[in-house]
Amino acid sequence: MPESNKTYAIQVSNLEQRVPTLDGELQILKGVSLDVKSGESIAVTGPSGAGKSTLLALLAGLDNATAGEVWLAGEPLHQMDEEQRAELRGRKVGFIFQSFMLVESLTALENVMLPIELTGAKDARSVAETMLQRVGLSHRLDHFPNQLSGGEQQRVAIARAFVSQPDILFADEPTGNLDQANSSRIEDLLFELNQEHHSTLVLVTHDLQLAQRCQRRAQMNGGQLEAI
Template sequence: MPESNTTLAIRVQGLEQKVPTLDGELQILQGVDLDVKSGESIAVTGPSGAGKSTLLSLLAGLDMASSGEIWLAGEPLHQMDEEQRANLRGRKVGFIFQSFMLVESLTALENVMLPMELAGAEDARTQAENMLQRVGLSHRLDHFPNQLSGGEQQRVAIARAFVTRPDILFADEPTGNLDQANSARVEDLLFQLNQEHHTTLVLVTHDLKLAERCVTRVQMVSGRLEAL
């Protein structure tokens, strides 16, 4: 990434994504350019099928684009193989999903410890306990996901995402499966932790009220990004 762009968490230039179908090639994303500053919160909105989740997957290095450049935390994601992208995700990125994505056979504490253990942290338990206390779940450490409510599971997922202090957090419809009260609590946590840790937050959501809490808002329309 050029020196003038080092304050950017993400830079996207000319991003295209095409997939083969029985009827020929389908273009999902076309000509996407995007700059996201370090510590910024940005919401990506738009109708179903517009390409929001595809964009998020490409930005996080979970998939490769057909063409274009993606600089993530100053590193050229578009030039990396899968092993290199996985290494970058492990060092710089956190994820929160609509479906929580917790490991059912692990307790809340063990779920939050998992990324710390994978990173070789010696104080994984202490950091996981502290983060679960931070999200109001110190009394649920030994509970398994099926013993937790939806709101509690998403708070465990938030604790797991933030425990490694990622530079960039990607959240895909993080309140989509929650009722209004739990949605509000999860939203507050996301933005509190975003500000406290100076974490760049990239949020995909259908919820316009949630989107309005972000510093920047863009909309996906037929595979293109438009400012709001």
């Protein structure tokens, strides 16, 4: 275990990701190393196909790397099976996707209640209602995702990500599917909530203006990470 794990929310060493293709093996990540301090915000930028979303998925324990080490909240993701990674994510991680990833058969309230209920907490409804009020959706509790605008769906997704007060929040192109007005509102909400909860924030974005709001920026090029 890295000696400084209490200082760092994420520590990555020589991370590689290779996938088989019809033309042979494709290397998506090449020897990526990265340290993210607890409470820090960092944006990962770069062109499409550079490996940004792949890196984020590996950092969050959504996938396994071909080689290298990932320490998340001081725990070794690279030594865990899927069940163990899922348990760690439930305790420590929030995730916001570009495509919202809401459960279509659940209302806004039920979507936000879901991560709390998975922990066995009994006050899921009241906590979820409070968080939806916080993101300005107290009048949309009983609406299903297909009854909400894109901006409203992303606000539900943000409420769901923050409701369990995660130590680490990952966001993959959180404003990528939104118009400019909604993008600005979502950005403000994301950073406001993140500061309130003192979470570590790692986001992938093509939007350089959004990236500049983070404390640090790193760029992916050809599967390698370059600090800026």
